[in-house]
Amino acid sequence: MKIVIDGFGGDNAPLDVLLGAAMAVKEYNVDIIVTGDENKLKDMAKEHNISLDRIEIVHAPTVIPVEEEPSLIVRKYKDCSMSVGLYKLRNDEADAFVSAGSTGALIVGATTVVGRIKGIKRAAIGTVVPTLAGEHDSYLLIDAGGNSECRPEMLAQFAVMGSAYMNKILGRENPRVGLLNIGTEETKGLELQVNAYQILKKSPVNFIGNVEGRGLPLCECDVAVTDGFSGNIALKITEGMAISFGKKLKKIFKKNMLTKMGALCVKDGIGEIKELMDTSKAGGAPILGLKKPVIKAHGNSNPEAFKNAVRQAILCVEQNVSGEISQSLEKLNIETKETNTEPIEQ
Amino acid sequence: MKIVIDGFGGDNAPLDVLLGAAMAVKEYNVDIIVTGDENKLKDMAKEHNISLDRIEIVHAPTVIPVEEEPSLIVRKYKDCSMSVGLYKLRNDEADAFVSAGSTGALIVGATTVVGRIKGIKRAAIGTVVPTLAGEHDSYLLIDAGGNSECRPEMLAQFAVMGSAYMNKILGRENPRVGLLNIGTEETKGLELQVNAYQILKKSPVNFIGNVEGRGLPLCECDVAVTDGFSGNIALKITEGMAISFGKKLKKIFKKNMLTKMGALCVKDGIGEIKELMDTSKAGGAPILGLKKPVIKAHGNSNPEAFKNAVRQAILCVEQNVSGEISQSLEKLNIETKETNTEPIEQ
Helix, strand or coil, rough: CCEEEECCCCCCCCCCHHHHHHHHHHCCCCEEEEEEEEHHHHHHHHHCCCCCCCCEECCEECCCCCCCCCCHHHHHHHCCCHHHHHHHCCCCCCCEEECCCCCCHHHHHHHHHEEECCCCCCCCEEEEEEECCCCCCEEEEECCCCCCEEEEEEHHHHHHHHHHHHCCCCCCCCCCCEEECCCCCCCCHHHHHHHHHHHHHCCCEEEEEEEEHHHCCCCCCEECCCCHHHHHHHHHHHHHHHHHHHHHHHHHHHHCCHHHHHCCCEEEEHHHHHHCHHHHHHHHEEEEEEEEEEEECCCCCHHHHHHHHHHHHHHHHHHHHHHHHHHHHHHHHHHHHHHHHHCCCC | EEEECCCCCCCCCHHHHHHHHHHHHHCCCCCCEEEEEHHHHHHHHHCCCCCCEEEEEEECEEECCCCHHHHHHHHCCCCCCHHHHHHHHHCCCCCCCECCHHHHHHHHHHHHHHHHHCCCCEEEEEEEEEECCCCCCCEEECCCCCCCCHHHHHHHHHHHHHHHHHHHCCCCCCCEEEEECCCCCCCCCCHHHHHHHHHHHHHCCCEEEEEEEHHHHCCCEEEEEECHHHHHHHHHHHHHHHHHHHHHHHHHHCCCHHHHHHHHHHHHHEEEHHHHCCCCHHHHHECCHHHHHHHEEECCCHHHHHHHHHHHHHHHHHCCCHHHHHHHHHHHHHHHHHHCCCCCCC
């Protein structure tokens, strides 16, 4: 197994990429390629005493100007660290790709270079969002920000993609798929949701109907399907709420001697919340719908996060998530075709 | 001052309406009208020993079938408790209206019966959302679910409406208006956000640019402007997160003797969070853009919540929020007109 990592993607690149890569080699018995300026990477490895055993550095000289339009990056800069990584994946010189670079650049780049699974209309970001209440401790939000504008059949495909991921990677059997909406009734929402509902109803996924925003943190579904605009809002509000609760709790516990004692009494529980909410544990968000696994690591990934993104990439390869999506998609297409010949109930 | 309350709106009507009305009379030196089935209301008051001093019961015999389409309620049932209340307001027999009934019915009904301020394209729900971190302890989300589909000029009007409310009712000087979006750059978002940004930039409100979902719980703006679809998702995710944190904290604190002791040590702080997150304190959400104040109380309002909704209604009358919106709207129209003759910067 060989995983290629974008050496210059993310706020803490390239140092944390190298550190994470070295950790992954040790823990997962995997070969790693790191792309980027060869001299800089090698110097940094030397300087920080990072072993390059089983880590291959592949030169990618171009540095992207900060102001560059993300959607053009991979097309315009074939020699940047992201492009070189994507081409390694495309040319079968690696099994999966991890990058903490620009989400927009990565989705467009991966779609162009690696390609979508046959029949998939759009690749989408699936983010595993931690939850503190409900049946499980997380759900998958898809699309979490890739495609701001979507058509109903795209949402149905997101459902298929998300179900395959939750089943294969998180072992969630027959994952419950909810359509994020402003009410539970079948007729709620914009045209997008109303029409997506009809397709989902007849799709091969375990569709449980509309789920309101309130149901997401309570884990009322395993896969929450939505367009990238609402998905981004949902995800960021969740993050903001977690941060604000964390800040408030800290303030409460640090107030005086008594409250500090209180903090000690519930140390384990608070630690559990922190661990659940720790994004570096999750690794990254898979970009689903592509022929081969691509993982978007968080922009502020630390070595642990990069290591976990590699673990996630390995799992996607081993579990053949792309193959599973491809198979489910055939079922969706057959069932949707049948749907199309029937009168649509409204 | 006379406030009319929908006697049969909400899960706990009519008992909690009557109890809340009686509390409001005592606390705010106000006259109240309660609409609904006269016999039922009077019997209930008698049975629960609720004084009807300064409370007038106005008969509204019709009960709405549960399956009725909300948007048709006020048009079809002129004798239901909501309609009768709205007509009292329209005919100057009351100064403001409070209802915990269906949001959809109330917005359509209020728009039809009470009418919009001249020039306002749509009435919108403004919900004061509590925050645990940031400069203030709340922000106004508008539209929080009234109009799923919006045009850019509607968002600009929401900004004007929200600013007037936050300034007049919550005393927030020069409230910071943020456009809820998926990135901070001017070009981010769908066509709606991109175009709304250009209008807001030149509007009379204190526009601080795009705000991401993460910024809302951190109170990065005082007024968060968005369409009703995203607004509903944002609001419900916030609610769900608050509930899930509450559940988790309860679990942590109730685990064993030690953690129970911990709970005692931080009792005040936790109480503070609970109070901040208590929706009954806030009263209800104003429906802004109408000629006269209409307050949507939460569906599960208790007597305290009804009382606070009445307080809110009184404040809206005293502070003449509708008049303030009307004045700001004129400025917006002048500035937008000027904008229209200029080339739009992109």
